[in-house]
Amino acid sequence: MSIKNRYLILLILIPWTCLSHFAAAWERDLRDKASLLAQASLRETPGIVADLETFGEPALPLLEAMLNGNLHSRRSDKRLVIADSQSAEQIPIIDAVTAEKLQDSRKRLLTKVRVNNQLRKQIRRIISRITLGSPNASVRHKAVDNMLYNLNPQSIGLLAEAKKIETDRDVLKLINLTLAINDLRTSDESQVLLDATNTVRGNLEPIVFNTISTLLRQHEANQRIQDDEFFLRQIKRVHAELQTKIKFYQLAERFYYGLSLGSVLLLAASGLAITFGVMRVINMAHGELIMLGAYTTYVVQLIMPSYIEFSIYVAIPCAFLVSGGVGIMIERFVIRFLRDRPLETLLATFGVSLILQQSVRSLFSPLNRQVSNPDWLSGSLEINPIFALTYNRLYILLFALIVFANLVLIIKKTDLGLQIRAVSQNREMAKCMGIKTDWVDALTFGLGSGLAGLAGVALSQITNVGPNLGQAYIIDSFMVVVFGGVGNLYGTLVGGFSLGVINKFLEPIAGTVLSNIIVLIFIVFFIQLRPSGLFPETSRVSK
């Protein structure tokens, strides 16, 4: 093993130019060895891959292609080639050993070299050992990061060597952490353990907490470490510190999930806060207006398939217009004739919701449609190793707040908002003041429906877009508006977020199904006690 190690380090240290005369021999060997991959069964492959490690850097492109599932063997001459198998009929291929560009091929002329999870893990480990000598600090960082979770004597030896020549501070820190973890696992000298404990102190990587917990457990079982009062106190302190930190971040994470669920509820309910809260129309088709917004996103992506990154920006105004337009039509053709007859409105809008669902079903298909996530909405923002915010939820939270702020501005600061409030408070008086109440009604309903459309755009990013999408949110929306207080916008804001947070804190205790039920029961009792919700409307007009 030590020979292999030195071999590797040589490779890392000696510049590539010195090696170039050996290139031909290398190449032939590598090609011979690698060509075995083409016919190997999944059981034989690990052995071959392990042999490839001795070739070091030249084997890197091949290993990386294998990791990504791009390594193929050409059927005609069994030559190993790298091809992006996702592309169309004509696939550009390059030689896996020399990176020489070859003539384009077709998918059926290539056989993929099979990989599975264990192989991917092995390859990743090998790559990290090879790339430990990379001139690029971020590549080295990734290599060490991978070793941290796959500790073995071989990588520890390499790391100890790499530590001596490492110049980048972050990478050095990570190497020290990895070596310290290894000490904590294997050493039985108090001093070494103490140093290692000090190195890992406060680090939130899950492996640190696990290692320290194991050490404590082993100590209690008298398996390792002699009794050393000072050391014991120190390690217990580090353990307790970590525990408090982890608890705190777990709480923060729950809270974030609660806010995130709350933001979805807020988005879904803010339109209803206008149509139901301000206009007092029980609109059962609200969910379907959300669905229309989601389908608009789908259609926008269909129209501009090569600009998925920007499709959301286009979808936002489109969804607002589509849902708002449909909302205005519902108001003009149905709701207008049923003013002040809530029961009939409920039935009529329920009918409208069925019509909308069925038309989407006939127009698109009863099956769910796939809406793609732009790259900037995938992945997560890592704050520390145990607390990360997923981007899609983060953006939706921001989006909900922006939409809500704009809504408040429209209602409080614009002429339209003034007129909306006037008509909802005293229709006759408003009419007398020269406000076109019919026109205001239509616009108000359009505004509420448009907001539903915006919710649809956001939902298309986190849930399935299908004809039944709206039904899942209609109950929640009414719940939020009623809980917050009908007619009070801030009530909807507080209601949405508090229901979200309550739900997410109940979830780990009671489970998903039960926590939904508990929230519903809670609201039933709450409404018994305060029939007009959290923030009752304080209007001078008696109803």
Added chain:
Amino acid sequence: MKFFNVLKQTTMLVAVCLTYPAFSEESETIKVGVLHSLSGTMAISETTLKDTVLMMIEEQNQLGGLLGKQLKAVVVDPASNWPLFAEKTRELISKEEVDVIFGCWTSVSRKSVLPVIEELNGLLFYPVQYEGEESSRNVFYTGAAPNQQAIPAVDYFMNEIGVERWVLAGTDYVYPRTTNKILEAYLLANGVSEEDIMINYTPFGHSDWQGIVSGIKKFGSSGKKTGVVSTINGDANVPFYKELGNQGISAEDIPVVAFSVGEEELSGLDTKPLIGHLAAWNYFQSVQTRENDDFIAQWKKFIKDDKRVTNDPMEATYIGFKMWVQAVEKTGTTDVDAVAEAMLGLTTPNLTGGIAVMNRNHHLSKPVLIGEIQADGQIEVVWETHGTVIGDAWSDYLPSSKDLVADWAKPISCGNFNTKTAKCSGQNF
């Protein structure tokens, strides 16, 4: 007068000609009921099976029909609404008088059909993997029982990947609950301690997975190798896998093996974050045999779409249909009792190069394949059983059913036979 005679004869001839086809259709067709949801949350999976049955019927008719008669499909839509399945079954048998039904996906829909199909003595072919603990005289189960899917998958996790900590995640209904009960008993019997098992249920169509996925991540960060066994059903899988990807859980860290995710479900998904996650089935489209190549080509031609995929329940439908045709040809009638008896012991080639046998407990012998999801949405086999496994109607790992067997051959003729007391309880489901 002569003119009138001619007229009379012509009219009669025309009348006969007009009525004849109608008359002949009445007696010269065999009706096949298709009971799959074409709308609602299960439509994503079930619509394909309806098309598969239609394809098989079309093929059979081109081959000259069955017993000299043409087959005719009667398609109904129970709309993912479980009680509606029972109503539609009654309609199919009593009103449409179908000779056989191919249908159901979720266990809850099958459970609602069972009393009706037994009462009216119909015949149902059920093509989906399920939780077992059942063997009805009127139902043939062509999907996998737990010992043909769940147990081998867990074995693979335990022995090949070295999983020590288990998350059993499922949708909240009868199939996941029973399967997880069996798996929990199996894991405990294999020395896994209780704190290393986490069980989680979510409602149908669940979309907010962040808390659960982060719980799985936490559960898996204890240093022991962790694996997820997923019985999550229907479209809730899409946001589940998306969340796994977003939270950066790769298959190398925490692999997920799914029992309800096949090629069809994957075709509507961005598979990048899913690469390496697993699925356990008895059939994959990627298996290369002549039968399978023909089947795939036939399917693509029938559905007129080159991008459509095939999956395990389609193979189960295919096997069920072939066997029913054989049984009807063997007995020369579509009478339910005769066909059900003739079914026992029938064999037909499956699509993965083996032979499917209909056993006396109304379950098939099947090979078990475990595959990893690839970038193109296909699933490639990484492990398989040697030969086929006989479906076990009553699990050996549950205390309540370990002494029970189903045997529909004479003299036992019982779906719930206790081998200890040698008594038939008659409680078949």
